[in-house]
Amino acid sequence: MTDELLVIRAQLGERAALAELLARWRVPVWTYVRRMLDGERADDVTQEIWLAVVRGLPRLREPGRFAPWLFTIARRSVTDRLRGEYAWAREASGFGDASGGTAGEGIAEDPAEAAVDRAALVSVLSELPVPEREILVLFYLEDLPVEECAYICQIPAGTVKSRLNRARRLLRQRLEEKGYRP
């Protein structure tokens, strides 16, 4: 059963459909939250996200776009907790985030990428600044396309690409510092 069908059934008031939706997206949402926050806060924030999802679900106009909507809510909850960190990251890295930038470089042809194994990636992720960490989690761990990442983070697709490039560069540096070689 597709997400869209589950969402519509849940919108009609079917509890079983809502439970199925929750079972299907519970781990992806938690993974995103956990990668962005520490373990202690992850469960509370995940619960807060699902509460907002349940309350907002009757008003969701595009059931076919459930995943970006879900992660927009998740991001809002995480951002609330990380407000200080976001501001710090912006100041610290001086962020050339204007759309354009290195956007034209493409996002798939990074040589380090293939060598990075998931466990290593996860262990290094927490050391990255929040905006880079977030975009890596959404794009690589949640497998969301660039357009949906842009929608969720409310930034242009070009900025997603440039942020991904910078995130990969930082990731590669960190991995090399830890002895991983592409």
Next chain:
Amino acid sequence: MNEEPRLSAQDMIERLEPALSPMTRIRAVAALLAGLAGAVFVGTLWWSEPGPLPGRTQLAFAVFTVFCLAWAGYGGWLLTRRAALFATDRVIAAWIGLVASLTTTGIVTAVAVRRGTGTGPALAVGGLFVAVALVLTVRAHARRAALLRRVRELTGPEE
């Protein structure tokens, strides 16, 4: 890195129960409708009172109207912020609202006619409530029908 969420899907559903509980929804709809109906009723009585009223009576009417409006506000807040009102719930809530509006209009108009004053305002306010309830009922039915149609499109003719 084999961390797992501590809450199972079942645990999570249980924790979401306050937003999903039928009692919350019933309480919200009941508070909203009773508050609005009470405010209209008291307001009409106040309006149609013949002759000038003593200060204390004016105050009592005002306090009672505010009290009803506060209940209506609480119900509205519950409905929009706390409870999840799904499409089928909305249809039921809209019908309850329509019946309550008609009943309140009927009672208020009957009182106004017996007193021989304020029939016009009673009918006007009641009519407004009935019209709003009617629009909400039509919209709720249309929304539910649209969702059911989409379910049929997605599941194909076999279901």
